[in-house]
Structures are given as C-alpha cells and as structure tokens.
Amino acid sequence: MPIEPSELEEIIMAAFPDSRVEICDTTGDRDHYEVRIASAVFRGKPLIDQHRMVQKALDGYNIHAVSIKTSVPE
Helix, strand or coil: CCCCHHHHHHHHHHHCCCCEEEEEECCCCCCEEEEEEECHHHCCCCHHHHHHHHHHHHCCCCCCEEEEEEECCC
16 A cells, blocks of 8 residues: 555654655655655765665555655754
C-alpha cells in the first residue's frame, strides 16, 4: 500500500526531530518521492552517511523510489 506524504513526513520528523522537511510526490502515485531534509544531525557526516540515516528511517515502508537531498541548516 502506498504511503501518504503526511505519513512520510511524520516518519522523517520522528527520526530527525529538529529537521525541516519538504516532500514532493513526483508522480502522483504515492510511491515515488523526493524528500529534502535539513537537520543539524547531519553536520560533519559525509553525504553517503546522511543518506543512509534517512534510508534507515524509511526501512520497512512501501516506497518504490525516493530521491534524498540532505543538508545542514545554516
């Protein structure tokens, strides 16, 4: 079953409570997303580790494709 954007946001906010999150359903079918996450927890971590952290938070959810963009707030 596809995941609603609001549920996806809740999952990310639970994993990264200080984050600023933007979610885009890229195809309108609720299983292809682009997520942008800005969180201080990413500071000092390589990009690949940041993305792995997000992938771990999303593990087990029915998302066919997700494009992850992470950053550290200024």
